[in-house]
Amino acid sequence: MTNLCWQQPSITLYGKQHPIPRLQAWLGDHPHKYRYSGQDFIADIWPDSVADIARDISAETGVLMNSVLVNLYRDGQDSMGWHADDEPELGPDPVIASLSLGATRDFALRRTGTTRQAGRIALSDGSLLVMKAGMQSRWQHALPKRARVKSPRINLTFRQIIV
Numbered sequence: 001m002t003n004l005c006w007q008q009p010s011i012t013l014y015g016k017q018h019p020i021p022r023l024q025a026w027l028g029d030h031p032h033k034y035r036y037s038g039q040d041f042i043a044d045i046w047p048d049s050v051a052d053i054a055r056d057i058s059a060e061t062g063v064l065m066n067s068v069l070v071n072l073y074r075d076g077q078d079s080m081g082w083h084a085d086d087e088p089e090l091g092p093d094p095v096i097a098s099l100s101l102g103a104t105r106d107f108a109l110r111r112t113g114t115t116r117q118a119g120r121i122a123l124s125d126g127s128l129l130v131m132k133a134g135m136q137s138r139w140q141h142a143l144p145k146r147a148r149v150k151s152p153r154i155n156l157t158f159r160q161i162i163v
């Protein structure tokens, strides 16, 4: 994982550029394109180790996963804000499978259109969280900062790009 092509793109908030508070890499079985905050990213072809995990997760979920967004949270200061994975490339009702490695981090949930957190799940090393069809339109999720966490976490969110 350490030799992946890590990127730290900037997102535009209120007209100002901010680097995302984590590193990410976009991998797949083909050079799939995906659009994120107004920028296009082309997938690097995944190494055999990741292809093997994708095969297992495809068998587990019944969905042929052909791409993965890898997130590296260097410590508890790194995070991901509230969002749903509702990019058009994923189709109307995606299944997304999220494998966690390293430090345990809380995964927070809220209903779409609300601001209050409705629940959280501690994602520990080796855990697999499957967000099933219907979830992205009804719920948002986030990975909040945790000041006490001093060690890194890598998260692989397997997806099926359908366009």
Ligand SMILES: O=C(O)CCC(=O)C(=O)O
Binding pocket: 069, 071, 080, 085, 098, 107, 123, 141, 142, 143, 155, 157
């Ligand atoms: O790090 C996590 O568990 C969440 C990652 C996530 O939501 C995403 O990659 O879209």
Ligand SMILES: [Fe+2]
Binding pocket: 083, 084, 085, 141
């Ligand atoms: Fe997500």
